[in-house]
Amino acid sequence: MARPREFDADDALERATRLFWTKGFEQTSLDDLCAATGLGRSSLYAAFGDKRALYLAALARYEERSVARIAKAFEGRTVRQGLEAFLAALIDDIVAGPGRSGCFIGNCAAELARLDRTAAARVRASLERIEAAFKQVLAKELGSGADVDALARFLTAAIQGLRLIGKTNPDRATLEDIAAVMLRCLDT
Numbered sequence: 001m002a003r004p005r006e007f008d009a010d011d012a013l014e015r016a017t018r019l020f021w022t023k024g025f026e027q028t029s030l031d032d033l034c035a036a037t038g039l040g041r042s043s044l045y046a047a048f049g050d051k052r053a054l055y056l057a058a059l060a061r062y063e064e065r066s067v068a069r070i071a072k073a074f075e076g077r078t079v080r081q082g083l084e085a086f087l088a089a090l091i092d093d094i095v096a097g098p099g100r101s102g103c104f105i106g107n108c109a110a111e112l113a114r115l116d117r118t119a120a121a122r123v124r125a126s127l128e129r130i131e132a133a134f135k136q137v138l139a140k141e142l143g144s145g146a147d148v149d150a151l152a153r154f155l156t157a158a159i160q161g162l163r164l165i166g167k168t169n170p171d172r173a174t175l176e177d178i179a180a181v182m183l184r185c186l187d188t
Contacts (some may be wrong), residue, residue: 009047010044012037016048017058021104024111025055054113056122062104063126067133074137080186082137083155087179090159094175103163107129131156151185158182 019036020028030041030051037044048054073089074082093099101107105126113120134152142148162178 007039007043007047011069012039012044012047013054013061016054016155017061019103020055020058024107025052028055028113029032037157050119052116052118055108056119059080059108059122059126060103061127063129066103066105066126067129069139070130070133079138080183083183083186084179087162087182090162091166091172091175091179094163094170095172097170099163100167100170102167103160106163127156131174132158154185155182 012034015038015047016033019032028051030044033039033044033051033054034041038048044054050056069089070086073086077085081096088100105123108119109123113123131152134149138146138148138151142151158178162175162182165178166175
């Protein structure tokens, strides 16, 4: 009979997500993962598979949270208010420090996706889900008169850019200038 797990897999995945997000795939060793999760190698492998499988699971977790963050920011608000709230929270995270790791999805695209088809597909799917989340909230208010698809694609790309700038220049005024231009796109 197999022994029951004696750890919280969700907590271990959360810790691995934070580590991968901060250090990236290549710079995160198995020893780092064991230390962060509190698991031995055999438990880590039994629960999540290899390092790559754990990384992809962490990326999927990050995606889920990103989509939920978009929905929450727009909940009960106009499109403009929702985007303002979303961008303000993002900028606050960057300036305070936790957001300076950039976007985990963007980090994966830069580090792993160009060499790994599975990672590239995961990044593509993640960006498509984020774009779809923006489409959903935009379509409710803007309707058929606006090019909701193009606007959702633009917001997805612009947020990636904002996160990238924030990694190297976490200056609030600079980030707010970028956000202001993004908000002006709603005026056309």
